[in-house]
Amino acid sequence: MTRDDELADLAADLVAVPTENPPGDERPCAEFVVDWFESRGIEARLVEKPSAERAQAVAWVGDDPRDETGGGASDETAGESADAPTLVLNGHLDVVPAGDPDEWTHDPFAGVVEDGRLHGRGSADMKTNLAAAMLTVRDLAPEIESGDLDGTLVFHGAMGEETGHPGTRTLIEAGYGGDCAVVLEPTDFRVGTSGKGVVTYRVGVSGSASHASRPDQGTNAIDAARPVLDAVDEYDDRLRERTDPLVGRAYATVTEFEAGTDSNMAVLPGRAEFLLDRRILPDERFEAVEGEIETLLAEVEREADVETDLSLVKHYASAGIDPDHPLAERFRRLSAESADAPREPWGLEAATDAREFVAAGTPAIIWGPGNLAQAHAVDEYIDLADAATGLDILTDGVRGVLSDE
Incomplete structure (x- = not known):
């Protein structure tokens, strides 16, 4: 099976676990994620705060992030220094309600792949990006564990993003933060450094x-x-x-x-x-x-x-970092080269969990494949060719941060 096929299958499996918020039944999906990582020998666990019923998933390769200071690097150097950075790939498990399934061409939770697209609630916002993050952690694990890459890579599968619950904030406060973060959302490969x-x-x-x-x-x-x-x-x-x-x-x-x-x-x-x-x-x-x-x-x-x-x-706080931060520059360059994305600084009109990292002193960008117009829409879908390009960019971007190239 090719890596692109793995991405499509894993994303479809995630879509097939309903996590509509409200009510926000994220635990089954969090358990799926933790089991997936553990079966591949990667440290992972459920975080049952702020809610056991709505548990979150974390995983990491490298040093236990709870033993690191994290979150305190300067805006100029975080994620780009030679001091073994900790990089967080953050995504949310919850999706907005699908509404009346009869209005959908496909069952919103069937994870149907058709004509090069993955259909279903959360396909664009943002379970395909969760799948890309999971595969990136898995694929870079040998390089991190061997010392070829210097640093720690942390995965977040957070609860409650769609309704402003403090899922990501709880994970950061529990010690699963870092020196910089990529908050995965469907931005069509544009790099967001600020959000309303x-x-x-x-x-x-x-x-x-x-x-x-x-x-x-x-x-x-x-x-x-x-x-x-x-x-x-x-x-x-x-x-x-x-x-x-x-x-x-x-x-x-x-x-x-x-x-x-x-x-x-x-x-x-x-x-x-x-x-x-x-x-x-x-x-x-x-x-x-x-x-x-x-x-x-x-x-x-x-x-x-x-x-x-x-x-x-x-209340969702606004958030912003220097548009020329090295992490933003790196992902803008890779996205322009591989996906012909614009290189101009950009911000989101919507709020994201990037605000939780910025509030903690951690520079964060908002980035990912997928069209934001598909988020929350009936017949939501993502182009799987774009998703595969996104997986390559994400892997290259993380490798660059952890190798300081």
């Missing part, structure tokens, strides 16, 4: 319920929410003037609105709620963003005489 953050709030607007036959006796919470929504639109207009050269504009968007759904249809709702999605640029601080939202609501309360409340739903 996002904070989602639930905003409540109070009214006073009454029967719809006597609307003047109450205050319709939907009407009370109108000036709040208008204020959000005006805030979004101002935010769009803030831009980052790599990740684009900041945004504020209402993504969900709910009122009256838990009551009789003939009753004016006494409360309305909506989700506010705020995209955060790399140079914006979360505390400042939260202050802007609080100020916005305070002003609309005063001007429109409405009552609101605010609660945090989730």
Whole structure:
């Protein structure tokens, strides 16, 4: 069997283990990964934090990463020094829900290979890249163990990335970090050195319920929410003037609105709620963003005489490293040579687990084969020829870091 065939088969096997998040049943897939490594004589284990039911997988070749300091190399030298670097290949086990399987041409969890493509939920985002990382660890193990490559290679199969759970953060805190990291996502071979953050709030607007036959006796919470929504639109207009050269504009968007759904249809709702999605640029601080939202609501309360409340739903930090970091330069060069990928610095408009490495002081790039447009889509697929090219680039890139070539 060729290495390309191994990649297709392993990726299909991973797709065939459903790990939809929510609910996030990653443990069976983590067990599959650990068993795969152990059967090949590679150190691997389940990490049952932050959740035993949603266990994560780690593996490594070289020194036990928990015995290394890791995560403290400078942005200029990490991953490119002669001091036996520890490099992490990070990916996530979870996938977004597939939705109605009848809308799919193929069973989303069958791992069907057809016409040179692997079909199924997670094929692009990002189990094929998990498979590439697993094969890279396996194939470089003899060179690391013999001393031909100097350093340690760590694999992460993290939980909860799709919903902002601290899977990767937990692995880093448990000692499975490193001096630099490749966060595998379908970037079409472009090298991301920064990514937007996002904070989602639930905003409540109070009214006073009454029967719809006597609307003047109450205050319709939907009407009370109108000036709040208008204020959000005006805030979004101002935010769009803030831009980052790599990740684009900041945004504020209402993504969900709910009122009256838990009551009789003939009753004016006494409360309305909506989700506010705020995209955060790399140079914006979360505390400042939260202050802007609080100020916005305070002003609309005063001007429109409405009552609101605010609660945090989730927060993904923005993250960025020097676009000219040696790790980024290495993968840009290899991707340009092998996949004709652009060599210009680039950033993602979406948040990734790269933020967890950057927060820990570890430079990380975001990279991988696969088209980001396929992520979360019905009939998701990845071109297996691209995946095979990605495997070659990843192996060459890791070998270069660990040999300091």
